[in-house]
Amino acid sequence: MLNFAHRSSEPMKSWKIGLILLGCLWTGMLPAQNSVLEFPQQVWNFGTIREADGAVSHEFEFENKGKSPVVIEKVTVTCGCTTPQYSREPVRPGGRGTIRIAYNPEGRPGAFRKDITIQSSGGGRNVISITGEVTPRPQEVGELYPVRAGALRLATRTVNLGYVPRGSIKAKTIEYYNDTERPLNMTVVYPKTKPYLDVALSATRIEPKQKGVLTVTYDLRDCDVWGVLSGAFSLMVNDELADTEFSATGIATDDFSSLTAAELERAPKAAFSSQYYHFGNQKAAGELRRDFTLTNDGKEPLVFRDMKLGQRMSTTLDPEREIAPGESVTFSVMLNTKGAPAGKLMDHIVLIVNDPSRPMREIRLAANIAE
Numbered sequence: 001m002l003n004f005a006h007r008s009s010e011p012m013k014s015w016k017i018g019l020i021l022l023g024c025l026w027t028g029m030l031p032a033q034n035s036v037l038e039f040p041q042q043v044w045n046f047g048t049i050r051e052a053d054g055a056v057s058h059e060f061e062f063e064n065k066g067k068s069p070v071v072i073e074k075v076t077v078t079c080g081c082t083t084p085q086y087s088r089e090p091v092r093p094g095g096r097g098t099i100r101i102a103y104n105p106e107g108r109p110g111a112f113r114k115d116i117t118i119q120s121s122g123g124g125r126n127v128i129s130i131t132g133e134v135t136p137r138p139q140e141v142g143e144l145y146p147v148r149a150g151a152l153r154l155a156t157r158t159v160n161l162g163y164v165p166r167g168s169i170k171a172k173t174i175e176y177y178n179d180t181e182r183p184l185n186m187t188v189v190y191p192k193t194k195p196y197l198d199v200a201l202s203a204t205r206i207e208p209k210q211k212g213v214l215t216v217t218y219d220l221r222d223c224d225v226w227g228v229l230s231g232a233f234s235l236m237v238n239d240e241l242a243d244t245e246f247s248a249t250g251i252a253t254d255d256f257s258s259l260t261a262a263e264l265e266r267a268p269k270a271a272f273s274s275q276y277y278h279f280g281n282q283k284a285a286g287e288l289r290r291d292f293t294l295t296n297d298g299k300e301p302l303v304f305r306d307m308k309l310g311q312r313m314s315t316t317l318d319p320e321r322e323i324a325p326g327e328s329v330t331f332s333v334m335l336n337t338k339g340a341p342a343g344k345l346m347d348h349i350v351l352i353v354n355d356p357s358r359p360m361r362e363i364r365l366a367a368n369i370a371e
Helices: 009-029 261-266
Strands: 043-050 056-064 072-076 082-085 096-103 110-120 124-135 147-149 152-154 158-165 169-178 184-189 197-201 211-219 227-237 246-253 270-272 276-282 287-296 304-309 313-315 328-336 343-353 360-369
Touching: 043 056, 056 124, 072 096, 082 110, 096 110, 096 124, 147 227, 158 169, 158 211, 184 197, 197 227, 197 246, 211 246, 227 304, 227 343, 246 343, 270 360, 276 287, 287 360, 304 313, 313 343, 328 343, 328 360
Parallel strands: 043 124, 158 246, 276 360
Antiparallel strands: 056 096, 072 110, 082 096, 110 124, 147 152, 152 169, 169 211, 184 227, 197 211, 227 246, 270 287, 287 328, 304 343, 313 328, 343 360
């Protein structure tokens, strides 16, 4: 039933909320709170700086406008790239001081803004800022292509394709470069064939100082697989098998791309009481057990598509069971510590479910095994 009795209070409520928000915005714009320190310049723009040139700095001047000496007690920055330098000596009334702010652009190309908060005796607070834009330094060949496969250089040796919907194709690329003075001929070698994995070279022959692209594809259009996908491959370079192995990973899930907003709203939602537990210090003597609860907060049945157990894991959870909307299931997960070496022990279970928000879930158990 609609309650019309309170309608007349809505304009007043909205007016009050508006005043509160306006007050919050105005407060956030104030550079100082109860501070007698006055900074004529509160923002310094370094303009365009080069990453290769290293750190830059600027001195902010301030004046004590109060009637008593003031001490800067603390200067807080938001990033390790920003370093303050200041004196803790008292500043007499009418006296002046400076705070030097240095900014290190290494590894931070692009525009930046850093706020610095200054806390002084008597509860004073000021905020100053530095801004600018960093021009990235040219990267060396070894930085762009740190992986070697024989005489060939590549950008990475791993590819993670993330969620791969069943019935679809997903691909990612690895760039490679011939840093030698001679042409290189290449072919892909699979140590173990996976029907869904394909690796293609943009060119099987690459000239000196030229680049190419290696495309890694997972094709699940005709493969009945669920869960964790893994594949490996190597390269034959000028008829020699390179000793570098490349890996491709992914997770095969339902294809949720065609679901409407209404269907997503009704979809199953897996809610776990917890997904991690640490047993603390334990002896390598047997099985450790922990109970978990799984609730389906959605409006459609929750279905397990796949379950992968770690070598030391077992569970009472039945992967064949559907969990009805609103239903909760309590199950045990066991970690076998027998024969485990001293130190930290951890293992996990990987679950694939038909929850569009997070199709893959992990349950982890850990313990510190005593010597």
